[in-house]
Structure formats: C-alpha cells, structure tokens
Amino acid sequence: MADTPQQKPAKAESFVGNVMKYSVATYLGFLISGAALIIKGVLPADAYAVPATFMAYTMSLMNLGMLGLDQALLRFYREPPRGATGRGMFLACVRLSLLVMLVVGAGASLFFAPTLAVAFGLGQGGAALVPFLFLNAALYMLVRYVNVLLRLENDVRAYTVQTLWMNACLNLIYLLPGFFTSNVWAFIAAALAGFGGVAVAFWFRALGASRGQGAAPGGLRAPEAGQGVYRLMLPYGLLLAPAAILTPLYRSVCLSFLAAGPGATSQGLFEFAYTLAQLVTTVQAGFSTYWGPYVYAHYRTEQERIGRIHDVLNFLVFGFFCVLILFEDVIFLIFPGKAACLRFFPVMMLSAVFAILIEGTVYGNAIARRPHHDTIGVALGVAVNVALCAWLVPLYSVTGAAVAVAASNGAMFLYRTVTGQYYYRTIPNYGRTISGFLLALAAACVGVLFYDHFVLKFLLVGAILFIYCTLYRPQLHKLWQMALALLRRVAAARR
Secondary structure, rough: OOOOHHHHHHHHHHHHHHHHHEEEEEHHHHHHHHHHHHHHHHHHOOHHHHHHHHHHHHHHHHHHHHOOOOHHHHHHOOOOOOOOOOOHHHHHHHHHHHOOOOHHHHHHHHHHHHHHHOOOOOOOOHHHHHHHHHHHHHHHHHHHHHHHHHHOOOOOOHHHHHHHHHHHHHHHHHHHHHHHHOOOHHHHHHHHHHHHHHHHHHHHHHHHHOOOOOOOOOOOOOOOHHHHHHHHHHHHHHHHHHHHHOOOOOHHHHHHHHOOOOOHHHHHHHHHHHHHHHHHHHHHHHHHHHHHHHHHHHHHOOHHHHHHHHHHEEEHHHHEEEEEEHHHHHHHHHHHHHHHHHHHHHHHHHHHHHHHHHHOHHHHHHHHOHHHHHHHHHHHHHHHHHHHHHHHHHHHHHHHHHHHHHHHHHHHHHHHHHHHHHHOOOOOOOHHHHHHHHHHHHHHHHHHHOOHHHHHHHHHHHHHHHHHHHHHHHHHHHHHHHHHHHHHHHHHOOO
C-alpha cells in the first residue's frame, strides 16, 4: 500500500534518525582514527611499518576464519531455517569459525611460519610473529561477530561502545608503545591486549543474553537445527569468503612489495597516506552500517528510494573528495615529515572513493544470491594489484603502490557494479554517475600533476567541484531537506 502524505515525512525522518543513530559510533570513531593519524605523523615512518603490516594481515586472516558467515548472518538473520533462531545462527557460526581458525593457525604456525613471514613482509624474525598474527585474527573475529549481532539486534548503545573499542584496537592502541620503544613485540602485545579486552567484555554479554533465550531453537540444542543453519549459510558464506579474505589484501600486498623493495620508510609513508585517505569515508560513516540491513529488508518495495539515496551518496563522496584535494597542502603542513605523500595522495584517495561507492552498487549480487560475482570481482582486483605492484613499485616506489591499489579498487568496482546492476538496479541515472566518475578521475590527475602548484590546482579542482554541484543539483536539494528534517528532530527533542 502506498504511503499517505502524512506518512511520508514521518518515514523520511525515521530513516534519517536511524542513520544518525548508527552514525554516532563511526563519527566518534573518526576521533580515534584522527588520533592514530597524528601518532603516525609524529612517529618515524619506519617505526610502525611492521606493526601496521601485522594489523593489515590480521584482517585477511580474520576473514579466513569467518568463512563469509558474518555476511551470511546479515543476510539470513531474519530468515532462519526451521528449528533455529537468529541467536542460534550466531552461535553456530562462531563455533565453526573458531574451529577453522584453530586448525589453520596451528598448521600455518608449525609448518609455514618462515614462508608466511616473508610473504607478509614482517621483517627479520617475523616467523615468530606468525602464531600471534593468527591469535590476533581470532580475537578480532570474535569482536566482529559480536559487532554484527549487536547491529542486527538494534542494541545501539552497546553497538556504539563496542564499535569504538574495536576501532581503537584496529587503528590506535597498537601504536601507543611507539612513544616509548621501537621494539616490535611491544606493538604486538598492545594489539593483543586491545582485541582481547573487547572480545572478553562483549562476548560474555552476548553469551549471557543468548542463555536468557532458553533452551529452544535459539540454543541450537537440536542437531537438526544446527545442520539446517549450516546448510543454509555455508554455501552462501563460502562463496563470499574469498572476497572477504582478499579485500584487505589490496593494502597488504602493497605493504609486502614495499617491504621487499624500498623498505620500511616507504611502508610507513604508504600506511600514513592510506590512513589519511580514509577521511573520504567520513561522508558515509555510519550510513553503510544501517544501509545494508535496510536494503535487504526493503529491496522489493523501496527500489526508487534506494536509487535516490545512492545518488545522494555519490554526490557527497565526489564533493568531499574534491574538497580534500583542494586543501591537502594544509594537511601536509601539519605533518611536514610526511610531505612526500603529497605527490600520490589524490590517487590514494581515489582508491578509497571506489571502495565507498561499491557499497551502493553491488547489492544485486547478494539479493539474487550470486555472491560468486563479488568473489570474482575482488580476485580480479587483487590480480591487478599484484601485477601493477610487481611492475610499478620497483620503478616508482610508493607512488607506484598507490597507483596499483587505486587501479585494483577500480577494476573490482567496475566488475561488481556491472554484475550487481544486472540483478538489481540502484543507479537511477547511468550518465550522471559515469560523468561523476570521470570528473573524480580528472580531479585526481590534477592533484598529482600539479601537487606543487597550489593556486593552479585549487582553481582547476574548484572548477570540477562546481561542475559536480551543477550535475547533482537535485541531490543537493535533497541534502538540504534531510538537514532540515534532522534539525526539526533536534528541536523537538529539546522541547
């Protein structure tokens, strides 16, 4: 049944309110990321090279243990098999993932540690770090599972606290020993302590709530219930698992090639620029957390709205990307020791833009239950990354690595977007979207070619930003309406 005129404004305000609730954790998380960026700006680039690589590979190994089941949990939590509940599915996924991580981690640590240490770019003595790398990944895996559960159960307060703690573990806590020592083991101990603390604190909360549900299907005490969960979720998750495992490799592969070639200083510069480039994600912070479950719940009835919101996100991402290029010189005045990043920073930001926009264009693959397209797209991106790193890093050092990661994200974006739109269209106007991509590429080229000519770069990128605003006039008007709706909510809450 169509919405009445009275229902539509309320529905819009409800949507904006939900997005803002889930945005709190991510926006506060940017304070943590900002603190981490300042620390990386102050510390010598080679001091945190190995710890940053350790954390980068932690994400890939965490996804190896999860087998794509976190995404399957998001997809099927509201549609459990007969005899099970969403909570039961959560517990079943955790049990299987812990078993996989134990087996794989033990085997890799016992038989392949030296080889993996070289491949991961962990430096001299890195073989001893491999067991702790798997342990850190297992702790992160538990944290990730609980984070998904809190989001699905709409426990916003707990989700916010846990997300902030998880963000601190990934980006900040492991860096703190750098103020006192350059010993790699101190960084690793801080990483383990951070993830261990949040895993223990929130796991017992989740376990206690699960027991409170009683012994019926939610506890998965009936064998057939557990079998039904695995029959439903494993095929879906396993098709997605390679994509989840490979995605963090876009960054990790670059760090490994830099470790084998130019060395730790180049690794540190790449890591600093990569962290700084994530500022682009500010425009969709918290949005994607709410958006995924919303799309899965409303894709049959809200396709037009989903398309409109996709266009708004495009405009925000493109616009903020241009603003960052306009004022990037100011950032590197604050961190003069990392000024070498200026020549390739726009390219690094372009890779972040591709990674953001893909979140709104690929839902068709999941809706149609064709996750193999996501895996193929990610694998294509990794292949492009490896090939370009092998070619460009020896020639252009860290600039070559930046080009490689941007090209790999671009290749993944193109493949997954084309296949996703085939099954479910979220892009209402292909001409406008393609024009936006071309303008983003032009802005990145201007930023690289004129990185040491501030005035000329400012004028050219400013002109591109003006074209964006003209191209996306309806979206600019929509953002104004959303801002007014939010202000009305705030004003009503204060009365």
